[in-house]
Amino acid sequence: MSIISRAATRSNGQRRSYAALLVVPAAAWYVGFLVAPLVVLAIMSVGERSPNGGYLPALTLAQYANLTTRITPLTNTLGLAALNTVICLLVAFPVAYTLALKVRGSWKLVLVALVIVPFWTSFLIRTYAWMTLLGANGVPRILGWIGFGEIQLLNTPFAVSLGIVYNYLPLMILPIYVSLERLDRSFLEASRDLGAGPITTLRQIVLPLAAPGILSGIVLVLIPVMGEYLIPVLLGGGKTYFLGNALADLFLQSRNWPFGAALATVFVAGMTVVVAGYLAISRRLVRIGRESSLL
């Protein structure tokens, strides 16, 4: 046992105790402002609504049994979130592909930076601009001049989809761009030289290599869209109803807190399933990638 190795062991032990101290503020924050509020929410979800709104302590699953009455926002959220994520992916992929593989030089950096710029203006202001654009004096008036008759765009499911795609597009473009950017161009040339058409090259080379980026794009878009509140309110006119809107309604208007808490608890559980699914799939992708690179 040399002095050096003993000193090394000691400094390792010391480092471990320093480390414990460094994690304390963050851990305390998680406990105080995440775990505690969610626990309070879960406790409230097994309670009862007091006659004048608010919460009465109880131990009942009645709120959960009642959830079927709110099946519309639930299915709306799942269906519309999935649909709009797919639209987002379809719109974003060609852009990411062009930026990564067709644009050269300093233009590329400028264009990628431009994709992020919309995030630097207030979300509410951009959505308000869409309200103006889609409102009676915006695009519908122009369509009217061309001779389309009266078309309502604002306060329709179309406006909600447009708002979602508009707002989340950069979050889909960027990860796909990053994964395509790493793609070795010689693969594309090899594929062409071997007589593969553009579709075959896309299917057999580009898409498999872009898969991790596509997956993170889907998660980055799907999860916040599921919790979306403002876009349905401002562009959907309250007609297209998401879970977030149902929650705000239950807590602020009808003041049925236990029922809202039950809905929120199920919501969080559902999100956890989605995230766990993502982690499982991405781990598998990493493994496949490692195995294929070994070949």
Place this chain on the structure above:
Amino acid sequence: MTATGGELDLRGALRAARIERAGGRAAWAYTVLVFVFLFLPIVIVVVYSFNAGRHVTDLKGFSTQWYAAAWSDPFLIKALRNSLTIAVFTAALATIMGTACALAMDRLRPRMRALVELLGYVAITVPGIVIGIASLIFLVTAFDWLDPWLVFVSGGTAPRLGLGAATIVAAHTLFTMAIVTVLVRTRMRGMDRSLVEASEDLFATPWRTFLQVTLPQLLPAIVSGALLAFTFSFDDFIIAFFTSGQDQTVPIYLFASIRRGVSPSVNAIATVLLVVTILTMALAGLVSRRGQRRRGAGEPGS
């Protein structure tokens, strides 16, 4: 702009080249269209901030009256000051605690690490509206319990605890801290451990190793984490809406005024903020570029 690898097509695959060039042109046209889509609302905001007309529908001519109007609207200025204060405090707290957490993670026991990791993922993925509502209920309940105690302990002089800027900072720090941790940890994975070991072998104290070796390498991740935290906090509506009490932030002010009917002075504020952010980002880009060039010049053979 020529098609990718145009030289290779000299082999006679002229047709393929033509298809690819047409495809390339279509891809460009499509990309331009998507950029127009992305920037249309922003252009509208900037144009209408200089519009002389009262209503968004009539373009009347150039005027800076809305900038003056925004500057003299006490509610808007108060909201702006609140938002900036909240975002600065959030960014500072999130950056310090998030970085500390990332530094600690690798040295925690595996089970503890997995737990902290899970909490971070939950903090990022739970929708803002759920965090907002849960925090509201929890904080109000907690304050109801704490206030009598504080009054008792202080002999009646303690101010009552309530929702406000501080509770917004607390709620914003939660998920922005988790984002900072993820960014810093990603950076740490790509870091060269041997430098830290060299520093330790040369008998540097852990603090000195951190300041002179670890911190400079982590700085890009820490800075982008701080910027992200600031941006998220500054632009968040839903969490602030539930945890704000009486204090208004810019998004809350905007939401209320969209419901009432927006004054074009809002466009003026948005334009000013856009210009400030673009200038900041451009400056940051220039500084980091120069830093890279200097470092590149300082390292012979690399």
